[in-house]
Amino acid sequence: MxxxxxxxxxxxxxxxxxAAAAKDYEVVALSRSGGxxxxxxxxxxxxxxxxxxxxxxxxxxxxxxxxxxxxxEAGSRRTIESTLSAANQLRAGGVLRQxxxxxxxxxxxxxSLYGKTKLAIERGFAxxxxxxxVRPGLVVGKQGIYGRIRKWAQTFPIIPLPDGGQGRVPxxxxxxxxxxxxxxxxxxxxxxxxxxFEPELTSLRHLVLEAAAQVGRRPWILPxxxxxxxxxxxxxxxxxxxLPIKADSLVGFLANQDAQHTPTDPR
Numbered sequence: 001m002x003x004x005x006x007x008x009x010x011x012x013x014x015x016x017x018x019a020a021a022a023k024d025y026e027v028v029a030l031s032r033s034g035g036x037x038x039x040x041x042x043x044x045x046x047x048x049x050x051x052x053x054x055x056x057x058x059x060x061x062x063x064x065x066x067x068x069x070x071x072x073e074a075g076s077r078r079t080i081e082s083t084l085s086a087a088n089q090l091r092a093g094g095v096l097r098q099x100x101x102x103x104x105x106x107x108x109x110x111x112s113l114y115g116k117t118k119l120a121i122e123r124g125f126a127x128x129x130x131x132x133x134v135r136p137g138l139v140v141g142k143q144g145i146y147g148r149i150r151k152w153a154q155t156f157p158i159i160p161l162p163d164g165g166q167g168r169v170p171x172x173x174x175x176x177x178x179x180x181x182x183x184x185x186x187x188x189x190x191x192x193x194x195x196x197f198e199p200e201l202t203s204l205r206h207l208v209l210e211a212a213a214q215v216g217r218r219p220w221i222l223p224x225x226x227x228x229x230x231x232x233x234x235x236x237x238x239x240x241x242x243l244p245i246k247a248d249s250l251v252g253f254l255a256n257q258d259a260q261h262t263p264t265d266p267r
Contacts, residue, residue, distance in 0.1 A: 002026040002059050003185065004095070006046065006086065007066030008037050011143040012101070012136075012177065016064065019178035028056050030067070048082035057093040062185045064099045068117075076117040084124045091130065099184055100125065102133045104170050104197065105252040109259050112252030132190050135261060136177055137170030137197025138207070144174075146211060148244035153212035153219050162230075162250065164223030165205025167257055170197035180265075195261045204253070226254055 003020055007013050008029035014037060020027050021039030029037045030052070034045025044056045048069055065083055069075030087098055102122055105115030125131045140146045153159060177196055184190050205221055212219050224232075233247040 001061055001185070002028065002041075004028045004030065004052075004056060004060045004063040004090065005040075005066060006030045006052075006064070007068065008040065008043075009033060009035065010066060011141065011147075012139060012174070013066045014038065015141070015174050015178050016066075016181060020182060023182065025182075028060060030056060048078040050082075052086050052089050057090060057095075060090070060093070060095050062097050062099075063087075063090050063095050064101070064181070064185075066101050068114075070114075073113070076113055076120075079117055080120050080124065083121050087125070087128075087131065091128075096130065097185065097190070098131045099134050099181065100131055102135045103252075104135050104137055104195070104259060104261060105256055106133075106135060107259055107261065109255050110252075111255035112248045114248055115252050115255065129192075132184055133193045134181060134184065135193065135195045137172045139174050139177055140171055141174035145245065145249065146207075149208055150211045150215050152244040153208065153217045154215040157217075157219055158222050159208060159212075159219045160222040160224045160229060161204055161208065162224060162226035162254065165203055165208060165221060167204050167253060168201040169204050169207050169253070170201050170256075170261075170263075171207065172197045191264055193264070195264045197263050199263050226250070230254075 003025050005013055005017060005027060008017055009031035017027050017029055017037055018039040026041045027039060029040035029043045030046040032047045034043060037043055044053045069079045102118040103115055105112055106118035106122055110116045110119045122133055138145060180196050184194055230247055230250055233243060236243055237247060
């Protein structure tokens with residue numbers, strides 16, 4: 001099987017490419033830089049606003065859409081328009097199944113720009129039965145948000161958490177995410193929506209302390225009212241101060257407490 005992966009240079013993308021290659025799948029990787037990616041048979045430079053290179057589409061039977069532009073409202077528009085356009089191009093080129101990586105933050109509860117963008121793309125795919133929506137929980141690995149939490153815990157003895165970290169978080173390991181995603185590519189009758197996370201949600205406090213323990217730390221948790229923390233992070237962003245989490249992500253986390261997604265086991 002020949003698979004095309006957009007956004008292949010990201011945290012999830014690199015792991016997926018390696019996992020697919022380990023199963024002897026041919027992977028065509030697309031990224032903004034076009035740099036070599038371990039496990040990919042071919043790599044191409046591609047960015048939103050451009051058509052998918054014709055040479056990248058040859059004999060591709062499956063596609064995974066991971067690319068996302070985080071540049072505010074403008075990036076959101078580019079992500080929506082280009083993802084839908086690329087999917088149409090790939091369908092016309094003979095791709096039989098496409099996996100769109102959405103988010104746990106997508107749904108009627110969506111409050112963050114990220115969640116709203118993913119939801120808009122899901123709605124754009126309405127009526128297109130060849131597209132599967134993959135909604136992963138927080139991905140546990142050495143990179144991504146979880147990786148940034150680990151590094152923060154390693155550096156600072158005090159970690160402020162919204163409302164003390166009582167909110168619940170859906171989680172999935174990067175290894176399980178890759179395994180389940182590849183299963184969705186070959187499943188003869190995949191679900192329309194694949195909510196990939198462990199059945200039991202964990203508290204944010206437990207998640208942070210677990211990440212800290214992995215790097216030999218035991219930080220003190222500072223409870224902060226969530227509205228105050230959102231404002232503080234937004235102010236830090238105005239000052240271009242780098243934090244392990246963005247205000248939009250925190251807004252999404254708070255809204256996710258009302259999410260109605262139930263986990264799917266594609267096996």
